[in-house]
Amino acid sequence: MNETPRGSFGYRVQRAFTRVLVTLLVLGMAGAVAFLLAKLNARTFTLELYDGQLVVMKGRMLPWGAVPYQPGDARMADTYAPIPLEGQTVTNLLAEQFTERDELDRALFPVLETLAKPRIASDEPQAVERGVYYLRRAERLAGLSEEQRTRLKGMLAEVAYYQARQKLDEARKLITEAMTQLKLASEGDNRHSRSATQMLSKVGAPTQALDQALAEAVHTLSAPRAKETVEPPAETPPAAPPAPGAVITDSDTQARPPELDATGRDAGGPP
Template sequence: MNGNPQQGFGSWAMRALTRLVVTLLVLAMAGAVVFLLSQLNARTFTLEVESNHLLVMKGRMLPWGAVPFRPSDPGLADTYAPIPLEGHDVPRSVLEQRYTERDELDRALFSQLEALARPRIASDEPRRVERGVYYLRRAERLTGLSEEQRTSLKQMLAEVAYYQARQKMDDARKLIAEALAQLKLAAGADTRHARSANQMLTEVGPAADKLEEALRNAVHTLSTPPSQEPPAAPPGTGTPPTPPVPGPAALDGGSGPP
């Protein structure tokens, strides 16, 4: 009779130990799942629109939640800084997508930067073109682009290269004109640099004038569309014949010899 209580206690202890082990296993598995989900979320990027800016969000080290992506590397921080949208509508599919790799994120960002840049670099307004160049510079920083996107970026950079070259030539012309004006001012004044200014004007003045004129012509004449030529005459219409010059008989009233 003394063995029954001991056997009952042993069975109870075994069941309690089994429950404890099962509970610990369940908690360990749950912890492992939470840890794996947290790691997966921490490697996930999303895009979000806030205050008319496109923000790159990075998952927290939790199964859910995200914060703005702020890399410690200054180069990466500039690459993934908020993008001003200037009224551009980001497709809902882009905002709902979760990006587990940086390459996927770069391609999604490029699609929006391209949509912002194209209409601006095609504009004739210098300020809009400058904004387009800004978006292209942002796109150049992205390293995970596809081959098609790289080709598109090169084409857009080529389109805007003409504008940039024209702007730099105009800036150079203005600098040359300003330098010549300052040399003339210094040469005409009674200062210790007057002689040197005169020598510089004599040496580089004619060439600088020609260069300034060439730059002016390139920027303001050669870069404008060619003037339209007058329309050609319709076929079959030549120059009207010249009327005959009246002879002496006609001048005498048509009277012949008596």
């Protein structure tokens, strides 16, 4: 086999071609590695603490870097929005990386649970509202484990009474407002006055009864029960001794126990 002599034009061309080929292979491999790293980084979720809020970050389509997570579905935007920690510490989460959104959901649930629990147990309406907000966010996390779903269901059941009471109160206000508007429409000279009058005559009495029932349910039946005080039984005063010279009847004798002497015998009986 003939070898190209060194220093010839053919040798230089062959060497240059080999270098170009090796360079292209190296660049291709580097590009493939960079592409794989970018794909992996784009699937990675991290959590960062910024201005007292826990921010969900998602990797860029680059080997490094991340931006705040913006879900493609606008309905999920509030689910992964920054979480106000309100003094809660989450240092253990800041060093973790999540390659799947389900893993992220399972990591976010304890944070929302800790924020919701003390608030839904409060007696202040504003605190309960805040707790319900955190529960609603936790409810939209699709990747929760079965244990977490059970805990979430328990908290939702605990707050269901408050929500029902609030909806009943809102319904009462809406009904009152509707009746006021019907009355205003019936008194005016317009094309709807006759229909408004008919509606008032039809629903006036039932609506008034419903309003009273709702008011009782919201403001009376749902009020905390007063503590019941148990009064001790009254003591029966001892019977007064008979007056001197009074006649003792049979009924008095039966009612009073026999008197005993020092030996334990009946003092009033035969010796």
